Each structure stands twice: as C-alpha cells, then as structure tokens.
Amino acid sequence: MSSRDVILGRVRRALGGPVEAPDSYAKDIDRSYLREHGNRTTQQTVELLAENLADYRAIVHRATSEELPATIVRLLAGHGSRAVAVPPGLPDGWLAEADATQVHDRAENTPAELDEVDSVVTACAVAIAETGTIVLDGSPDQGRRRITLVPDHHICVVRVPDQVVSSVPQALERLDPTRPLTWISGPSATSDIELDRVEGVHGPRTLEVVLVSGG
Amino acid sequence: MSGTFVGMPAFPKAAHDAVRNTTLRANLKHATHTIRDKRERAVSELDDWARLRQAGKEIKDHTLHHLEHYLVQLEESVTAAGGTVHWARDADEANRIVAGLVKETGESEVVKVKSMATQEIGLNEHLETEGIHAYETDLAELIVQLGNDRPSHILVPAIHRNRGEIRDIFRKEMGSWGRPAPEGLTDTPAELAEAARLHLREKFLRAKVGISGANFMVAETGTLVVVESEGNGRMCLTLPETLISVVGIEKIVPTWQDLEVFLQTLPRSSTAERMNPYTSTWTGTTDSDGPQNFHLVLIDNGRTDTLADEVGRQALRCIRCSACLNVCPVYERAGGHAYGSVYPGPIGAILSPQLRGTGSEIDASLPYASSLCGACYEVCPVAIDIPEVLVHLRERVVAGGPATRNGNKVMLRPAKGHAAERAAMRAATWAFTHPAALATGQRLASRTRRFHPRTAPGPGKAWTATRDLPKVPAEPFRDWWKRTNGGKETNK
Numbered sequence: 001m002s003s004r005d006v007i008l009g010r011v012r013r014a015l016g017g018p019v020e021a022p023d024s025y026a027k028d029i030d031r032s033y034l035r036e037h038g039n040r041t042t043q044q045t046v047e048l049l050a051e052n053l054a055d056y057r058a059i060v061h062r063a064t065s066e067e068l069p070a071t072i073v074r075l076l077a078g079h080g081s082r083a084v085a086v087p088p089g090l091p092d093g094w095l096a097e098a099d100a101t102q103v104h105d106r107a108e109n110t111p112a113e114l115d116e117v118d119s120v121v122t123a124c125a126v127a128i129a130e131t132g133t134i135v136l137d138g139s140p141d142q143g144r145r146r147i148t149l150v151p152d153h154h155i156c157v158v159r160v161p162d163q164v165v166s167s168v169p170q171a172l173e174r175l176d177p178t179r180p181l182t183w184i185s186g187p188s189a190t191s192d193i194e195l196d197r198v199e200g201v202h203g204p205r206t207l208e209v210v211l212v213s214g215g
Numbered sequence: 216m217s218g219t220f221v222g223m224p225a226f227p228k229a230a231h232d233a234v235r236n237t238t239l240r241a242n243l244k245h246a247t248h249t250i251r252d253k254r255e256r257a258v259s260e261l262d263d264w265a266r267l268r269q270a271g272k273e274i275k276d277h278t279l280h281h282l283e284h285y286l287v288q289l290e291e292s293v294t295a296a297g298g299t300v301h302w303a304r305d306a307d308e309a310n311r312i313v314a315g316l317v318k319e320t321g322e323s324e325v326v327k328v329k330s331m332a333t334q335e336i337g338l339n340e341h342l343e344t345e346g347i348h349a350y351e352t353d354l355a356e357l358i359v360q361l362g363n364d365r366p367s368h369i370l371v372p373a374i375h376r377n378r379g380e381i382r383d384i385f386r387k388e389m390g391s392w393g394r395p396a397p398e399g400l401t402d403t404p405a406e407l408a409e410a411a412r413l414h415l416r417e418k419f420l421r422a423k424v425g426i427s428g429a430n431f432m433v434a435e436t437g438t439l440v441v442v443e444s445e446g447n448g449r450m451c452l453t454l455p456e457t458l459i460s461v462v463g464i465e466k467i468v469p470t471w472q473d474l475e476v477f478l479q480t481l482p483r484s485s486t487a488e489r490m491n492p493y494t495s496t497w498t499g500t501t502d503s504d505g506p507q508n509f510h511l512v513l514i515d516n517g518r519t520d521t522l523a524d525e526v527g528r529q530a531l532r533c534i535r536c537s538a539c540l541n542v543c544p545v546y547e548r549a550g551g552h553a554y555g556s557v558y559p560g561p562i563g564a565i566l567s568p569q570l571r572g573t574g575s576e577i578d579a580s581l582p583y584a585s586s587l588c589g590a591c592y593e594v595c596p597v598a599i600d601i602p603e604v605l606v607h608l609r610e611r612v613v614a615g616g617p618a619t620r621n622g623n624k625v626m627l628r629p630a631k632g633h634a635a636e637r638a639a640m641r642a643a644t645w646a647f648t649h650p651a652a653l654a655t656g657q658r659l660a661s662r663t664r665r666f667h668p669r670t671a672p673g674p675g676k677a678w679t680a681t682r683d684l685p686k687v688p689a690e691p692f693r694d695w696w697k698r699t700n701g702g703k704e705t706n707k
Contacts, residue, residue, distance in 0.1 A: 004290075004302040007464065010519035010622040011283045014528075022281045025469055029273045033266040033476070052489065107503035111420045111454050131490035144504040145453045145495070149446060168490075169475040177436040177471045178296070180453075180501050183494035188446040191486065192355035192371055193378055193404040194242070195249050201354050201408050202415065203446025203493065 036166040037130055045129045046160045050211060052132025056186030057199060058207040064214045068157065069097045072121060075155050075208050076100050081118035085147045089140025094121060094157070105143040111150060119153040120204075125181075127158045127209075128171045132186065134158060134209065135171060137179040145182050154204040156184070160211045223555030225580035227681070230549035239375050239550050246374045247541040253487035254538060254594070260489070261479065270476045272598040275532035278434075278467050279522060285434040285467045286513070292437030296499020298509040305621075306336035309514045313338060313426065313459055314345045316510050320457050322347075322423045328441060328448040329353035330428025331369065331535055332461050332514060334557040335570070338426070349426065350392075350418050352447035354411050361388040367551030367559060369537040370485050375550055378402040389414050415447065425451035425506065429462045430534065431477060432511075435470050438498040439511070442481060442491050452495050458506035464513050465522075465531040477534060480596035484536035517570030523619035526607040530565045532597040537562075539591035539601060545584055554581065561591035565604040572620055573612050579630045582608035613637060635675060657691035664689065 001009075012018055022028070040048065050060045063071040076084060076098055084100040095102060103109070103117050123141035124134045134156050136142045148154050158164065165171050175181060188203030199205050223229060233239060258264050278285055290300045301316075303309035317325055325342070327333065327349050339349040339360075351360045358373040359366050362384040366372030373381070382402040389396040394414045400406060427448065431440040439460055441448045452458060468474065482491045500509050522528050540546045540560030551559030555577040556567035564585055568578040582605050591601040611618065613636055615629040629637065646653045660667075664687045670679040690698075699705055 002302070003304045003308060006304050006622070007302055007513070007515045007519060008283050008286065010304075010515065011286070011464075011522065013622065014519050014523035014619065015280065015282070019281055019283065021284050022277065022469075025277065028277045029270055030266070031270060033263040033270055034261075037261060037263070056488075056492070115416070115420060128490075133490045138501065138504055145449065146505075149449045149453065168478050169472075172472060172475045172478075177433065177438045177496065178498050180498070180504055181494075181496040182449065183490070183496075185488070185490040185492050187492065188444070189492050190354045190408055190445045192353070192358070192373055193381055193407055195246050195371070196404040198404045198408040201412050201445040201447065202352070202419070202450055 034167075035169050040129075040166065042161045042164075045166050046164055046211065048166075049127055049129035049132065049158075049160075049164050052129065053134075053186070053209050054132075056132050057189075058132070058186050058209050061208060061210045063210055063212050065212055066214070068210065068212050069093055069095070071210055072155060073097045073099075075210075076119055079119055079153045079206065081153060083117045083119075085114065085117045085120040085143070085151055087122055087141055087143030087147065090121060090123065091141065105147050107144075111146065114146060114150040117151045119155060120147050120151045121155045121157070122148055123157050123159075124163060126171050126174050127164045128166070128168060129164055130167050133171075134184050135175060136182045136184065137175060138181075139179075145180055148182065148184070149203055152200070152204050153206045153208070154184075154187075155208045155210065157210045157212055160213050223577045225576040226549075226553055226555070226584040227580060229553035229555060229577075230545075230584070233550045233553045234548050236550075238377065240548060242375055242377050243547055243550055246368075246371065247547050250487055251541045254484065254541070257483040257487045257489060261483070264480075267476055267480050268596055268598055271480055271534075271596055272532060274468055274473050274476060275597055276529075278469055279465065279528060279531055282464065282467070282522065285469055286464060288434040289432055289437060289467055290513075292433075292435065293499060293511050294437075296437045298437065298499040298511055301510060301512045303512055303514045303516070305516050306514075309336050309461060309512055309516065310338055310341035312512050313461060314342055314347060316457070316459050317342065317347050317424055318345070320424050320508075324348050324350065324418075324422065325424040325426050326350050326352050326418055326422040326451050326455065327356075328425070328427035328443070328451045329356045329372070330426075330461065331557060332428045332463050333426065334366065336461070336514065336516060338461065350415070352415050352419070352451060353443075354408065354445060354447075357411055357415065358384060361385065361392065365552055366557060368540060369535055369558065369560070369562075370540075375552070378404060378407065381407055385410050393417060419447075419450040419454055422451070422455045424457045424459065425455035426459045426461065427451055429460050429466060430481065431474060432462060432467050433469075433471055433474065434467050436498055438471065438496050440474065440494065440496045442478075442494050444486065444492045446493055449493055449495055452497065453505045455506055457508040457510070459510045459512065461512045461514060463518055464515055465518050481534055481536055484534075484538040484594065484596040517572075519622060520572075520619040521566075521569040524569065527565065527569050527604050529599050530562070530569060530604060532599055533562055533566065534597060535562075536596055538594040538596065542590040542594050543585075544588060544590070545586060549584070554584065556581075561585060561601045561605075562599070565599075565601055565608060568608055568612075572618070573608070573627065573630065579612045582612055613640075635673070635677075639675075654691065654693060658694065660687045661690055
C-alpha cells in the first residue's frame with residue numbers, strides 16, 4: 001500500500017470512518033469579523049498607509065505623476081546608485097530622467113549579476129493601510145520576485161488612492177492566488193539578537209515607497 | 216521526531232539545571248517580556264480579535280474534520296499547478312524522499328528556510344549522513360547551527376544566546392563553513408547581522424536547491440505560504456532551480472479567503488507586528504519566475520495519531536506562533552531546551568507527547584511541565600485549550616488507556632513512577648465517598664498538626680521536593696461551618 005493510502009486510511013480511522021465531502025463550509029465558519037477596522041475616508045486611509053509604512057521604517061515620499069521621474073532620480077542619487085534593475089513593463093517615463101545604468105529583468109540574469117545592481121524600481125499590485133504592507137504580484141511593472149530581493153535598495157511606487165485598500169481581507173479579494181505574491185511590510189528585518197530590531201539581513205535594507213497621485 | 220533530543224533527561228531534571236543558569240534566565244526573561252508586552256498592544260488594535268480567533272479555530276476544526284477531502288483536493292491543485300506531491304508516513308520516509316530528490320539534482324548543498332517540520336524529522340542530520348550539506352539561513356538558525364546547539368524557541372530559536380555569545384560563535388565557526396566573520400567583529404546586533412548577510416549571500420547566490428516548510432497550504436488553489444522577516448525565505452523560495460517544501464498534513468486551510476484570518480492573527484501573535492516584513496505565496500511553478508521544479512512532501516509523523524484523540528487533536532490547530540511560550544511562567548524559567556523537543560513551551564508539552572507517544576521518560580514528564588495557569592489558552596490565536604489537553608495527557612500517563620500509535624489502536628499501560636500518585640488518588644476517592652471517615656481523618660489531622668513534618672514521607676518526598684506541603688488548619692472547614700452556623704455566628 002502506498003504511503004498516500006496509508007495516511008488517508010489513518011485519517012479516516014482517526015475520525016471514526018469516512019467523512020462526507022464538506023458542503024457546509026460557508027455556514028460552518030462564523031465570518032462576522034470585520035472587513036475593515038474603523039471608519040475612514042479614502043484620504044484618511046492613504047494617510048494611515050503612510051503612517052504605518054513609516055512605523056515599520058519604510059521611507060515614504062509623495063509625488064504627483066508629473067513629479068515622479070524627478071523624485072526617482074533624487075532617490076537613486078541619494079542612494080548613490082549606478083545601476084538600477086527595471087521590470088519589463090515599468091511605465092515609460094518613470095526612469096526617463098535617471099542616468100543610472102538600467103539592468104533589465106530577464107530570465108537569464110544570474111543572481112550574481114543582480115547582486116551587482118544597487119537599486120530596483122517597481123510598481124505594486126495593492127497596498128494595505130492597516131498593516132503598512134505593499135503586495136507585488138509579478139505583473140510586468142513589478143517583474144520577477146528576485147529583483148526586489150537581491151538589490152539593497154527598493155523603490156516602490158503606489159498609485160493612490162486606487163491601489164490602496166484598508167485591510168488584509170480587502171487585499172486578498174483583489175489578489176490572484178495563481179500569481180507568485182510577495183507581501184512587503186518595511187525593509188528586511190531581524191530581531192533574532194536579543195530582540196533588537198536590525199534592518200536588513202538578506203533582503204533590501206532600504207525600502208522607499210512613493211505615493212503617487214494624479215493618474 | 217528528531218534523534219537530536221534522544222537521551223534528554225525528563226523535564227524536571229532538565230528544568231532544574233536550566234533555572235540555575237542565570238544568563239539563560241536573564242536572556243529569556245528579557246525576551247519573553249518584551250514580546251508579550253508588544254503583542255498585547257498589537258492585538259488591542261483589532262476590535263474583532265475575539266471573532267478572528269473564533270474563526271481561526273472554526274476553520275482549523277472544519278479542516279481537521281474533513282482532512283481526507285482537503286488533502287486530496289490539495290494534491291490535485293498542487294499537481295495541476297505544476298508541482299509534485301509526495302507522502303511520508305514518518306520521519307524516516309520523509310528524510311529518504313527529500314534526500315532522493317536532492318540527489319536527483321546532482322547537488323550536495325542545499326539552502327534552508329527555517330522550518331519546524333524539517334527540524335522535527337531531523338532532516339539536516341539525515342542529509343549529512345547522505346553527504347548533503349544543509350545550510351540554515353535564518354539568522355537565529357544560523358547561530359544555532361554554527362554553535363552546534365539546539366533551538367530553544369519556535370520563533371526566535373537562539374533566544375537563549377546573548378550578543379556576546381553570538382559574536383564568539385561567529386568568530387570561531389563562520390570560517391569553517393564559508394566566508395569567515397569580518398576582522399574585529401563587535402557584538403552590536405547591526406554588525407552581527409551584517410556578518411551573517413555576507414556569510415550567507417555567497418551561499419544563496421550559488422544555491423541550486425532550496426528546502427522550506429510552509430505556514431499554510433490552500434487546498435482550493437494549491438498555494439503555499441511562508442511568513443518571515445529577514446528575506447532568507449524569499450532567497451530560498453525564488454533563487455534555486457528546485458524547491459522542496461516539507462509540510463505537516465495539518466497545515467491546510469480550505470480556501471484562499473481563509474488566509475485573511477491567519478494573516479491577521481499570526482504576525483500579531485508571534486512577533487507582535489501588524490504584519491511580518493515578508494510573506495511569500497507560490498502556487499506550483501511559474502514560468503521563469505522562481506524554481507522550475509517544485510516538490511511538496513506531506514508528512515504525517517504522528518499527526519494522524521494525534522487526530523485520533525478527540526481531546527488532544529485540537530493541538531493540530533496550532534499555527535506555530537509561539538505566543539504561548541512567551542506568557543508561560545514555566546518556559547520563562549526553564550527555557551526551551553528543557554522540553555527535549557523542537558516544540559518547547561506549553562504547545563510542546565501537548566504536541567510532543569502526542570506526536571511521539573508517551574513512552575519515553577521525557578515525553579511522559581512533559582504534561583507535567585506546567586502550572587496549569589491558563590495564560591497559554593488566553594493568548595492562543597486558534598483557542599487551543601492547552602490546560603485541558605495537559606490534564607488529559609496526565610491522565611493518560613498515570614492511568615494508561617486507549618491511544619493510537621502509527622495508525623493502530625493500542626492500550627497504554629500506566630507509566631512507571633506514578634504508583635504513589637495512583638495510590639493517593641485511590642485513597643482520596645475512597646475518602647471522598649466515605650464522609651464519616653473523611654471527617655474523622657480531618658479532625659485527627661487538625662489535632663496533630665503541630666507534629667506534621669514539613670516534607671511528606673516515603674514516595675511523597677519526591678512531590679514535596681519541589682512544592683510546599685500545605686499547612687493543615689486548626690479546625691476542619693466542615694466543623695467550623697457547623698459550629699458557626701455557616702459563618703453567621705463568628706464569635707461563637
């Protein structure tokens with residue numbers, strides 16, 4: 001007998017015989033918990049996002065869509081970046097004014113090549129105000145998961161208010177589980193040494209989030 | 216479970232030694248109090264915490280009740296998404312499967328995400344015997360691995376080490392594993408973290424095989440979820456060509472929507488954060504993004520035996536947040552090593568004796584590693600009634616009875632060393648069912664109270680070695696009640 005059959009047989013016996021397929025799931029679970037915590041206007045939700053991002057030591061910037069290219073140039077310069085990773089579908093113009101070398105996200109890039117890159121600029125899929133989280137889903141404007149991991153500096157652009165939701169339940173509704181998702185709340189951090197929080201062990205040590213308004 | 220802990224003394228002996236280690240106690244007290252205070256604040260931000268906790272409990276209970284259905288559904292969805300599912304009934308089989316999969320790749324090195332399941336089965340040790348070197352990449356696990364030590368906490372496995380000890384381990388050991396610690400390394404956390412970053416990055420960049428566990432598996436979509444802080448998880452989940460995930464069969468949730476409950480309760484309960492820095496989800500394989508080969512190894516290893524116990528099965532709801540460790544007065548003083556298992560603290564005290572059975576001395580002692588204060592139940596985000604299970608397991612240890620081992624029904628014999636306890640309980644039962652004899656005995660005890668020893672004689676000595684013998688009152692309560700007309704005539 002295969003281990004699969006053995007394990008499934010043990011499960012059956014443990015529960016005192018075969019259990020019929022569940023048709024009661026929807027009513028078995030009490031989902032009276034909140035879809036959102038507190039009443040906020042859209043503007044207040046965006047403010048809460050900024051506040052919670054900063055609380056987890058992400059650096060928050062604001063810009064209009066016209067100001068965005070200049071903002072990105074400033075952030076890259078501030079980090080002293082000479083090479084920047086670029087997802088394939090990053091909107092034209094975001095890096096229009098940047099003079100850093102652009103390293104395009106390609107399957108054949110090795111991790112070691114990415115390690116030579118200073119910064120990465122991406123969009124995001126959704127941002128969660130209550131937890132200060134941005135979620136990337138691998139869409140063309142965000143690229144492969146590794147480009148936001150290996151470089152030490154991540155600039156993430158959030159379109160406000162469209163991409164901002166209040167809560168985790170609202171975010172999950174918007175996301176496609178078949179895509180590889182990365183949820184990011186602040187920069188990489190560890191508290192393994194006497195519970196002192198230290199930014200960055202393996203992921204980017206600096207996370208800069210630009211909240212962009214106006215399209 | 217892992218052979219790492221074989222030969223451990225029973226909990227009272229191990230705890231007795233641990234509480235005398237003042238460095239350990241100071242490290243632990245600082246850590247557990249810091250997290251528990253932060254957790255309190257993080258939880259209080261959510262007005263619906265009680266309802267989220269209830270929903271988490273209901274989701275897990277429903278899943279366990281229909282586990283066969285969800286396991287089959289998960290297998291189908293993972294396979295449809297391009298993954299391969301393997302089933303392992305015990306630790307040996309899981310280790311063999313993983314070693315075989317690594318060998319198929321031709322590699323002799325793997326990078327690992329911190330995972331309780333792989334610790335439970337002793338995977339690293341097994342791989343070593345097969346000539347495969349497994350590198351732990353979580354900072355705390357790296358400290359434990361380099362220090363040739365054992366983890367002592369579910370979430371922060373090196374909680375028992377302070378910064379000075381960590382610096383010494385890095386200086387001494389890093390060089391023989393790869394990139395040595397930088398010259399002049401000090402004990403500031405930032406420098407230590409930087410040393411770990413440099414040491415591990417060279418391993419990540421060349422790794423071809425990654426091994427992980429998972430916090431959740433979604434049956435309907437075949438999605439796996441790993442929750443972490445450092446990014447070492449993301450490295451292992453995305454850079455290698457092959458990913459092998461070893462996961463206990465109880466980690467299933469039925470639907471994608473269910474994650475909305477656990478992604479709110481898990482980070483707040485474990486690290487006391489609104490959200491942990493990184494969460495990765497993956498569904499099979501994705502074209503040119505991440506590993507192109509994905510294997511899921513589903514392990515039983517005592518879980519179906521636990522499922523067979525109607526009281527004890529609630530331990531399978533556990534989402535490994537470790538909130539119960541941080542509030543436990545016993546854990547705080549004894550430390551994680553005393554539990555002799557990869558699962559320390561209150562949850563370990565109920566999970567280990569169920570997964571492994573109560574045959575060994577350490578496992579038979581674990582249900583007693585508690586004061587039954589109930590704090591663990593209060594903080595549990597899936598409402599596991601740990602005290603209830605502890606009492607249930609104590610009864611099993613003392614009295615024996617039916618249980619399930621490796622899928623077979625067995626009749627357990629009473630554990631050795633509990634004869635005096637059984638005799639005392641039998642005597643108590645007799646006394647409580649014979650009121651006249653009880654009253655006479657109580658009066659006799661009151662009158663002779665001046666002559667009572669401070670420790671119990673005979674086999675009772677063991678009991679009073681760690682406890683104070685209560686003083687007998689001057690007058691039995693029943694007599695007082697009668698004499699004073701229920702306390703109304705106090706002057707009488």
